[in-house]
Amino acid sequence: MLVTTHGLTLDGVIGQVRAAAQAGVSTAWLPQVFGDDALTTLAVAGREVPDIKLGTAVVPTYPRHPLALAGQALTVQSATGGRLTLAVGPSHRATIERAYGYSYDRPVQHVREYLTALAPLLRGEPVEYRGETLTVAGAVDVPAATPPSLMLAALGPAMLRLAGEMTDGTVTLFTGPRTIANHVVPTITRAASEAGRPAPRIVVGLAVCVSDDAPARRELLGAIYAAVGTGGEPSYRSMLDREGVATAVDVAIIGDETTVERELRRYADAGATEFMTTLFGTEEENARTLELIASFG
Structure with a gap:
């Protein structure tokens, strides 16, 4: 179930997640657009509703450095007992260039480099990476947090190949x-x-x-x-x-x-x-x- 956050308070979103769990739905997915932060909301909802898996669909990569996203995702894992699927994606040119002011000229290269850094960070491993679109140097320490399942929103052939090669x-x-x-x-x-x-x-x-x-x-x-x-x-x-x-x-x-x-x-x-x-x-x-x-x- 994709939980609708538009126009809802946090309690309203939690109510939707609870209704999905009570109906027997396996996973509640939250989008990340311009509103409620999906991962923060999932951490809260997951503590309130223990009987459902949780997922993002999807967190845009460009606005969040892999170190920041890894720390946030692992915090959600810790808060919810390891129920998170972290789905990421590059979003769309119109959003990334107009709203955030980033270049969208090389999205496939950007995603490859992003996943190269993000995946080991989610495993708690240190990363020293300097690519053509991204630099990452550091590690994330969230005690007892397990790596979430990592997925990539992909439609075109190149992104689908990346998803198969580098994610779940x-x-x-x-x-x-x-x-x-x-x-x-x-x-x-x-x-x-x-x-x-x-x-x-x-x-x-x-x-x-x-x-x-x-x-x-x-x-x-x-x-x-x-x-x-x-x-x-x-x-x-x-x-x-x-x-x-x-x-x-x-x-x-x-x-x-x-x-x-x-x-x-x-x-x-x-x-x-x-x-x-x-x-x-x-x-x-x-x-x-x-x-x-x-x-x-």
Whole structure:
């Protein structure tokens, strides 16, 4: 479940995490945008709700030096008994250059160097690294903290290869089942195998709603996703084009329980190992959705 933080107090976010745990959902994922700090929120929520795994989806790399991010992630691990998955990603050119003022000219090189430093830091190892885009010198000491699972948000071939080579898996968004089966799974799995790593986790991010009024929910989601794939996030447009669909609503799953279960099964058959579900229905619809999602792990 992808926990919605927009417009909610910390208590409201904790309430969503608790509801997900009570429904039997395996993991609560928090985004990192311009608002609540995802890792800080997960540390608090994890102390309040002990029966659910926790994940970031995703923390942008450019604004956080690997030493700073490693210290924060290991603190969350310590606070929550080792339940964190740390998913990171380079974000998008429009965000990184306009909001943060960093260059986005070499994102693949940046991510490779970032992961080269971050992974050993998460293991508590000292790092002395001077790359073309990044310098890291130091270590992070958080007693008794175990390394979190490290994942990379990846859609294009180069990022997927990095995810397979250097992390435990990937998190996708706005990606349909054919694209998962024909592009994401083979690319990342081949890279993981060549690097001698285990089969990767493939967390598929989807908007899902169990509803008896699918047309109304599609209209609502169309308004929410109106800007997806239209300009500042070309990687999303690329995924929609690979799937052969026009909008992000076309890869959402909306309908009654039978319909939603059938569509989720298509993703599972395509190679999805986990689902990260965005809820956008009524309270009653979201409860139905959570119950169904829980059965998929």
